[in-house]
Amino acid sequence: MAATELQALLRFLSQDAKVPLTTAMSKIKELQQHEANLTTPEKLATVKAKDIMSIFPDEKVAKAIVAAAKRVTKKRAAGENAAPSPKKRKRDALVPDEPIGPEDLEAAVALPVSSATEEELAAITIFSNRAPLFLAFTVTLLKHTMPEQPLTSRLSLAQAFISTSSRSRAVSLGIQTLDRKEVEAEELLAQGQPKVNIMGKEISILKRWGYEWERESVTAPTSEQDTAQNKTHELETEDGVADAQDVPNFEEQPALWALDLESLRKSNRSDITLANVRAGNNSSLPIYTPQSARAYLLKSFDSPADDKAPKSGASAKAAVKERNLGHLLRALAMLYDSWASTLDGVELDKRTWSWYVKVRPDVEQGVAGWGGKNEIRLADILALRRQP
Structure with a gap:
């Protein structure tokens, strides 16, 4: 356009x-x-x-x-x-x-907001598959572990984490294959690129120097939290236990994009070279876009089928999915907010996988369950909150 x-x-x-x-x-x-x-x-x-x-x-x-x-x-x-x-x-x-401008760009990827009460949320069941649910978890997590990052960055980083996790899972199940040359090519492209660690996975990033936006009002981490951010830890991921990694001090980071190494490798474009990457010529580098992450979230959370309900049109279905996403994000926000005063960013990062496993939809094991959908009860998410 x-x-x-x-x-x-x-x-x-x-x-x-x-x-x-x-x-x-x-x-x-x-x-x-x-x-x-x-x-x-x-x-x-x-x-x-x-x-x-x-x-x-x-x-x-x-x-x-x-x-x-x-x-x-x-x-x-x-x-x-x-x-x-x-x-x-x-x-x-x-x-x-x-x-x-930055403020308009942030507004363009705004996510739906729910005003449902705790009782109303507890009665809601949505229908989806696992990947978009984990994406919603990750976006919410990053609001606490990277509070200085704008929504565009959090969506980009979360999408990168989910995409790399899904690809690893697909390879382990034999759904996707990668030869050694492809792996080596991506490793080579990642060399020298700055990285952040999200739930045990290293995500290659591009720094958006000079990007200024209207920052959200988020409680700043305490000095103890800042210290904990630099400690090493082991995290359980969908692929097992990751090696201990140093968690970067996110307070020093400008706004970030997650670099799409797979697209970079597949592009075979003459203007995208390792020399350009290392020299900081990033204008043509592919990234995980916040728009694609937002679109994925918006289309992924349906309501359970009701044979007695009249069939609705595409616009009504989309409106239902948008409302459901708002309810899900509100429930997740209530979960993370309940622990934020007790757990630092490292601990929230560490616990996210176990929280997700407890509430993810039940599907068949292995290849048969790939992409499978089932019910997600928001009451199960609310039950994970810290009790007073």
Whole structure:
């Protein structure tokens, strides 16, 4: 999507449809990915409100957008789309003609929020497979172990951890094969790259120097926690017990991207060389994008099938999944918050795997269970909280 088209769509949503700019920013990718490619008022004018409720779950907002799209389209057809007045141009300055800023980028990957009470959460059961659940655990964990990292970084790092863990599991089950040359190529590319340790796995990173965003209000680690961050420890992972690793002092880190070594190896592009990597020429290096991690989370948490319930359309199903993700993240936040005053980041990192194992969906063992889905009870997550 060209920059001018993006700016035009943002202007329409924020000015004509009265959608808050941060909300509009967060919905751009979903509008692009809609089967009708809803990136202009003309295209939005051809759909019904229910068709975009998977993107804008609030029915009033969805109706307002469609109505605004029809109104703008009608004016344009009547030749009323004249050059903007100075006053209009001043208003348009709210959407700058330059790359998206950090605060808008963070808003664009915002995750759904639930206001459900503890009792309401305890009654909720969702339906999913194991990988997205572990991704949700990891994103929540990183908010406590890397509180200085923005959401874009936490999503990128969490996706890298889940992807590398899943690949290791696939190789161990014989679902995927890697020859020695592929392994050596990735090891070579990783040499000299800075790394962070997440639950016993080393994740190669790129440092996003100069990236400034509106930081969240997070309780700063205590001095004891800072000391513990530098201790070595052994962590259990899905592939067994990892070797003891030094946990880096995350307080000193700028914002980070997780480097996608597999994509880098497979690219075979002449402009991506080991020399470039080591020289810090990172503009063309593939990363695990926060958008892909967010999209994966949003589509992964359904509700258990109910044969008596009437069948719903795609937009309604998407809205259910988004709500379920919000409920899951709230339950996980309550779990981690309950332990945050007692356990430092190292201990939270260490316990996450055992917590996940206790609540992950039951599936068949081995290859037969790969990608299998089952129920996840939020009451089981809440039961893991520290008792007063």
